[in-house]
Amino acid sequence: MSCAEDCGVRDVQDRLGDKWTVHVVVELSGGVRRFSELQRLVPGISQRMLTLTLRRLERDGLVTRTVYPTVPPQVEYELTATGRDLTGLVRALVDWSLAHRGTIADARRAYDERRRP
Amino acid sequence: MSCAEDCGVRDVQDRLGDKWTVHVVVELSGGVRRFSELQRLVPGISQRMLTLTLRRLERDGLVTRTVYPTVPPQVEYELTATGRDLTGLVRALVDWSLAHRGTIADARRAYDERRRP
DNA sequence: CCGCATCCTATGAGATACTG
DNA sequence: CAGTATCTCATAGGATGCGG
Numbered sequence: 001m002s003c004a005e006d007c008g009v010r011d012v013q014d015r016l017g018d019k020w021t022v023h024v025v026v027e028l029s030g031g032v033r034r035f036s037e038l039q040r041l042v043p044g045i046s047q048r049m050l051t052l053t054l055r056r057l058e059r060d061g062l063v064t065r066t067v068y069p070t071v072p073p074q075v076e077y078e079l080t081a082t083g084r085d086l087t088g089l090v091r092a093l094v095d096w097s098l099a100h101r102g103t104i105a106d107a108r109r110a111y112d113e114r115r116r117p
Numbered sequence: 118m119s120c121a122e123d124c125g126v127r128d129v130q131d132r133l134g135d136k137w138t139v140h141v142v143v144e145l146s147g148g149v150r151r152f153s154e155l156q157r158l159v160p161g162i163s164q165r166m167l168t169l170t171l172r173r174l175e176r177d178g179l180v181t182r183t184v185y186p187t188v189p190p191q192v193e194y195e196l197t198a199t200g201r202d203l204t205g206l207v208r209a210l211v212d213w214s215l216a217h218r219g220t221i222a223d224a225r226r227a228y229d230e231r232r233r234p
Numbered sequence: 235c236c237g238c239a240t241c242c243t244a245t246g247a248g249a250t251a252c253t254g
Numbered sequence: 255c256a257g258t259a260t261c262t263c264a265t266a267g268g269a270t271g272c273g274g
Contacts, residue, residue, distance in 0.1 A: 008218035009139070009211055017134015022126065035236055046268065051237055061224025072235040082220055089213045094126055096206045101125035103199055107178025152256055163248065168257060189255045
């Protein structure tokens with residue numbers, strides 16, 4: 001590696017690279033959200049994966065979890081300062097992907113065609 | 118998803134999120150590199166994983182592969198225009214990770230400690 | 235409503251051995 | 255030198271059911 005132990009880059013890669021974190025962060029960038037709200041805003045995510053995604057974000061100090069001891073229980077999630085800062089990087093990722101989407105798709109088609117006569 | 122099929126974001130996440138692509142791209146940002154050179158510059162990568170990483174980058178049009186029909190064979194890899202553009206995003210990722218490394222590590226320790234008395 | 239526990243499968247990735 | 259071919263293992267993530 002360019003530097004031993006990856007300088008903490010691995011941790012960020014793991015978040016940005018997994019299936020749901022980017023989507024959840026995008027939704028949380030809109031403000032405070034409840035668990036069920038997030039599950040509705042991120043179609044396809046299971047309860048299990050939403051829980052895991054939020055726990056990991058919470059553990060890294062990117063999201064706060066607030067429990068209101070009501071019946072039924074109510075839990076709110078919100079980006080921390082660091083979490084809001086992360087949205088900048090997420091935007092950069094999404095923007096880059098959209099900007100080069102066509103180019104990459106074309107390259108891929110050309111490559112596959114060259115290998116499949 | 119915010120948009121169906123992830124708008125191509127998934128493809129970029131897969132590259133940035135895997136174990137070796139970022140390291141290989143960083144080394145290629147320094148200019149043309151041979152296969153064996155990359156294997157030396159990216160400690161720990163196996164022949165197999167270097168091959169896979171380079172093939173995926175080539176398929177997406179991010180890297181060119183030039184074979185010189187010499188004996189022994191010589192193959193050179195180089196970033197394309199799109200590939201060089203990708204290094205900007207990679208830098209952003211690395212910079213963000215370094216900038217928040219300490220904060221994240223602290224949050225993680227605090228979280229783990231709260232759960233392990 | 236929110237979330238944990240369990241089971242299961244698909245994929246990423248390491249180790250190793252072999253070739254033009 | 256620059257790969258390909260297998261094998262194996264660890265982990266991400268889906269499905270489902272229970273519990274406070």
